[in-house]
């Protein structure tokens with residue numbers, strides 16, 4: 001259970017400098033729409049969860065609100081900022097970079113902002129990466145494109161070398177935009193910064209199309225990626241309905257969490273089956289997927305199956321899952337395996353079938369953010385700048401139940417966000433598809 005201590009945010013020191021934004025904050029109070037900096041946001045949101053702790057309200061676990069402070073830690077005129085993007089692509093990376101640069105320069109008056117190229121390797125001299133000066137002019141229209149203007153990478157780098165680069169460039173604030181691995185890397189940087197007695201704030205903006213960062217409503221780019229995925233589900237459905245025994249099979253990204261598969265399915269409401277890593281399924285047997293699918297195709301003439309890449313890995317034989325440069329598992333292709341097994345099963349039962357396999361893969365994450373995600377990215381960037389200028393460190397900024405909050409990095413990587421097989425989302429998927437609760 002998350003405790004009060006888990007939610008404590010680290011700061012570099014007292015805020016003694018008047019914020020250039022202070023005037024705008026005078027009339028603010030805690031309402032449904034804002035939380036003042038002196039207030040806290042309760043972690044639990046049901047009576048049973050909060051009541052179960054048996055604590056007075058002021059001792060209940062609570063989060064520090066995000067947003068501007070009246071006084072800040074860093075002197076903007078003397079502050080130098082670094083930005084890095086790491087891990088896989090995600091719609092909105094450029095929006096976040098743009099938002100950070102514009103907020104820092106226009107509202108705080110920070111004049112020295114650099115981007116490190118290609119993830120954490122951009123700090124390490126042997127890669128020979130250049131450093132990019134980021135000005136409002138440079139970033140103004142970068143949100144029109146997907147990807148990241150800074151480039152990104154996977155693969156471990158020595159945090160000592162990262163901090164060497166921060167020292168060489170006199171960086172006071174480092175913004176890291178990335179997923180769980182990136183946040184772990186940032187925690188190593190914070191440790192080395194502390195060991196060297198430096199005052200560098202490290203603030204993260206969590207990025208993942210998989211939506212697997214816990215304790216937050218939704219990661220930026222997720223909505224765009226899942227909207228993009230619906231196009232493949234629609235195409236699969238059209239193909240399936242247009243051929244005798246048509247079966248549209250769509251494989252979507254989602255290594256450990258099936259959020260994209262679930263939401264894209266709900267958005268399109270065309271799929272008959274959704275398979276995700278969190279819910280194991282039997283393939284064979286009377287109550288297995290293949291037999292259910294055969295009956296469905298015979299009854300309705302067609303079917304659509306959506307599968308997340310991490311689902312059903314136990315069926316991929318003879319292949320040890322590989323690892324990428326960061327140590328993340330590289331799964332076998334469950335889509336191809338399903339296609340083969342579906343064809344074999346229906347052929348064996350003399351059922352005509354036409355399987356159309358879609359693997360949109362990188363296409364769903366390399367697009368520019370949609371307007372909702374763009375607005376979200378901008379607000380996350382603002383929150384990250386406010387947090388860093390106020391000397392917060394080893395935190396990510398995020399929206400939780402519609403409030404912007406600071407979440408300590410150790411908590412953000414303490415577990416993964418999963419689709420709960422007993423939760424509301426999976427229930428909605430079962431209602432939408434009509435698939436059995438379990439294939440067993």
Ligand SMILES: Nc1ncnc2c1ncn2[C@@H]1O[C@H](COP(=O)(O)OP(=O)(O)OP(=O)(O)O)[C@@H](O)[C@H]1O
Pocket residue numbers: 086087088089119120121153154155156157178179180181182183184185186188207208209325326328
């Ligand atoms: N456990 C870890 N400790 C320190 N650094 C890490 C760790 N895991 C990953 N990193 C570093 O963080 C960077 C990005 O990690 P990774 O490739 O896992 O992507 P990610 O941030 O998790 O994003 P994605 O959602 O795309 O997986 C890499 O440079 C990697 O070396």
Ligand SMILES: O=P(O)(O)OC[C@H]1O[C@](O)(CO)[C@@H](O)[C@@H]1O
Pocket residue numbers: 087088089179208209210253254255309324365
């Ligand atoms: O091929 P890459 O770039 O390593 O990324 C693939 C992985 O990245 C993710 O999109 C997460 O960022 C996963 O869904 C996917 O397995």
Ligand SMILES: [Mg+2]
Pocket residue numbers: 087179180181328
């Ligand atoms: Mg990751």
